[in-house]
Amino acid sequence: MDLVIVGAGIVGLAHAVEAVSRGWSVLVVERDARAVGASVRHFGHIGVTTQDGIALSYALASRERWLRLGKEAGFAVRETGSLVVARADDELAVLDDFAARRDGDARILTRRGVTDRVPVAARGVTGGAFLPLDLRVDQRAAAAAVAAWLNTRRGCRVEWSTAVVGLEPGSGVTLVRTSRGDVVARRVVGAVGHEVARLFPEAAHDAGVQHCRQQMLRVEPARSARRAIGEIGPAVLTGTSLLRHEGFAWSPSLGRVRERLAETRPELLDAGVSLMLTQLPDGTVTLGETHSYGITHDPFRSEALDDLLLREGASLLGVPLRAVERWEATYASVPRPFLVAEPMPGVTVVSLTSGSGMACAFGLAAKVVEEVA
Structure with missing residues (x-):
């Protein structure tokens, strides 16, 4: 062989x-x-x-x-791209820096440009960026x-x-x-x-391998919701995602994002939240994710972290959500x-x-x- x-x-x-x-x-x-x-x-x-x-x-x-x-x-391999939603001026500044460096691989969007592409709540959205090269699979x-x-x-x-x-x-x-x-x-x-x-x-x-454990959910609108989520083609990332992807790391505006979150939303940093979502073929949504690091993790799942993800996802989509499935994912982490x-x-x-x-x-x-x- x-x-x-x-x-x-x-x-x-x-x-x-x-x-x-x-x-x-x-x-x-x-x-x-x-x-x-x-x-x-x-x-x-x-x-x-x-x-x-x-x-x-x-x-x-x-x-x-x-x-x-x-x-x-x-x-199916879908050429949907990804959309990064900015909900603060400092997040939009990071995306401006990123787009200037990537020469066409990232397109800056207005708030209307964001809400026309993905069904997120318009309130608080300052703009975003569309990343056309990204793909989606089930x-x-x-x-x-x-x-x-x-x-x-x-x-x-x-x-x-x-x-x-x-x-x-x-x-x-x-x-x-x-x-x-x-x-x-x-x-x-x-x-x-x-x-x-x-x-x-x-x-x-x-x-120096550690294990990064993440909590994730599959969600759908709560029974009390007045509207469905609708179709979501691109992967949707948010401001917390900027802190976890190397492509944004060099932006001088990224420090301001972290400082603001440390002052106003420290629980997101403590949980290592990178709020993002994709839609499965049945219309439900994969929502995540938290991050914790160690050699051996306790086997017990945190309900508080699931609740945090549900709240953040509901705020992003503008509709109350309920969890259909809950799980952890683990990957190796080194520097x-x-x-x-x-x-x-x-x-x-x-x-x-x-x-x-x-x-x-x-x-x-x-x-x-x-x-x-």
């Missing part, structure tokens, strides 16, 4: 797509019966424009691969569609309910011990998300946006450590596969 990939989330699948395109024989092994990690728990937002530096180049490459793969694998279906397509490719298969229990490097190959038998591979890629330490404890320790390490000969561990897996996985995978070829 040319390549064994551990993990069938979007990062692992991206490496399989890239390797198959080179004619390699590929085996993807996944311990669960289907993808249930961060790849299906987030927004389906392929946030190209808000990346920066090398991450932006990966995201632009990923964008082209998503569009091509959607056609080949038969799932996050609950995309990974399964990619995996199914890979299983139709010659020399590739995805094995579910198959756990890797050990890796033993040898002379030019690695023995991959799994719960369904052993496999010999020329190269191995470990794409195990936040669980780097389970297979590669030294790599996780050396990189840089990507973890790529070789913990043993012939084995590369890859993790997207800034929550940008959907946006950057395919671009990063192309680089990794090229380097291990």
Whole structure:
């Protein structure tokens, strides 16, 4: 086998797509019966424009691969763009800075321009920015569609309910011990998300891997609501999102946003809120998200954080909301946006450590596969 990939989330699948395109024989092994990690728990937002530096180049490459793969694998990749809603002058100033730097990749909108594009409450909106390069997929279906397509490719298969229990490097190959038998591979890629330490404890320790846990909701209008939400095409980001995306980090106005929130809404900063939403095909809305960091998190979910998200979402959309589903998502976090390490000969561990897996996985995978070829 040319390549064994551990993990069938979007990062692992991206490496399989890239390797198959080179004619390699590929085996993807996944311990669960289907993808249930961060790849299906987030927004389906392929946030190209808000990346920066090398991450932006990966995201632009990923964008082209998503569009091509959607056609080949038969799932919808929507060129909806994203819309950042500004509800304070300092937020709009950050967007002005951003648009000036990005040369056409961000279009500044008036308040009317915002409310004409997405059904948000007009009260308090000062303007916004439209990011036309961003894409949308149904996050609950995309990974399964990619995996199914890979299983139709010659020399590739995805094995579910198959756990890797050990890796033993040898002379030019690695023995991959799994719960369904052993496999010999020329190269191995470990794409195990936040669980780097389970297979590669030294790599996780050396990189300082922490787990970022997020609380998220699927919501719909409360039964008492007088109106429905309506159709929401783009991903919708807000002022708190500006604090969490590298593309905005260099703006001199960003400090004023943080200072204002620290004075007027400290609970949003304390909870690490990045308020954003996307709409699922059934019309319900994925709403999030909070952020907390640690090596091991308590298993108990905070109702107060869910209530905070519901209030903020209702304020943004101008309609009371009720939660239909509640969950947590977890990703690996280190001070840089990507973890790529070789913990043993012939084995590369890859993790997207800034929550940008959907946006950057395919671009990063192309680089990794090229380097291990």
